[in-house]
Amino acid sequence: KAGVTQTPRYLIKTRGQQVTLSCSPISGHRSVSWYQQTPGQGLQFLFEYFSETQRNKGNFPGRFSGRQFSNSRSEMNVSTLELGDSALYLCASSLVLPYEQYFGPGTRLTVT
Amino acid sequence: DQQVKQNSPSLSVQEGRISILNCDYTNSMFDYFLWYKKYPAEGPTFLISISSIKDKNEDGRFTVFLNKSAKHLSLHIVPSQPGDSAVYFCAAGDGTSYGKLTFGQGTILTVHP
Numbered sequence: 001k002a003g004v005t006q007t008p009r010y011l012i013k014t015r016g017q018q019v020t021l022s023c024s025p026i027s028g029h030r031s032v033s034w035y036q037q038t039p040g041q042g043l044q045f046l047f048e049y050f051s052e053t054q055r056n057k058g059n060f061p062g063r064f065s066g067r068q069f070s071n072s073r074s075e076m077n078v079s080t081l082e083l084g085d086s087a088l089y090l091c092a093s094s095l096v097l098p099y100e101q102y103f104g105p106g107t108r109l110t111v112t
Numbered sequence: 113d114q115q116v117k118q119n120s121p122s123l124s125v126q127e128g129r130i131s132i133l134n135c136d137y138t139n140s141m142f143d144y145f146l147w148y149k150k151y152p153a154e155g156p157t158f159l160i161s162i163s164s165i166k167d168k169n170e171d172g173r174f175t176v177f178l179n180k181s182a183k184h185l186s187l188h189i190v191p192s193q194p195g196d197s198a199v200y201f202c203a204a205g206d207g208t209s210y211g212k213l214t215f216g217q218g219t220i221l222t223v224h225p
């Protein structure tokens with residue numbers, strides 16, 4: 001089975017711009033979670049989607065949003081980028097068990 | 113408020129010996145715990161998990177121990193191999209927080225040949 005894929009792998013954006021990141025979960029997995037990893041804060045939960053519905057959201061401003069499509073693929077969007085949004089964005093999918101999440105390679109976002 | 117803590121930023125072990133990585137948590141609602149391994153520029157790789165109804169789970173060279181009264185879990189790797197060198201994260205989840213894992217800050221494990 002193919003693993004979780006994320007595109008693009010690397011991205012450089014300018015402050016004030018917006019960005020969309022994409023995640024394709026493992027086939028059959030319906031839950032997709034997103035995390036932000038930074039050196040200072042570690043891995044922080046952004047939000048989780050299941051059957052196209054956001055079921056949970058972390059403590060991030062409204063500039064961070066996401067969605068899930070009927071094929072379970074997910075996108076996250078960050079608007080009005082700030083320098084502090086520079087991070088590794090990780091997507092994870094899970095099957096029945098809500099906890100055993102399998103991560104993609106991440107998208108490295110750099111905001112200049 | 114850091115609900116999951118890994119107090120050792122790094123650990124150095126000789127090949128063939130045991131590696132013990134530790135993790136403490138404060139939230140009594142956590143009912144599932146996991147360990148992940150991460151290489152630079154890659155996503156975390158799931159290693160092993162344990163439910164709060166158990167106190168031990170074993171998978172090959174990896175064993176996780178859970179002490180609920182102390183709110184402490186540990187990962188034992190026996191024997192350690194140079195390929196185990198990576199950052200190890202413990203994570204915790206609870207039934208009320210869909211899809212959310214709370215991670216520790218990670219421990220860098222170095223296994224010397």
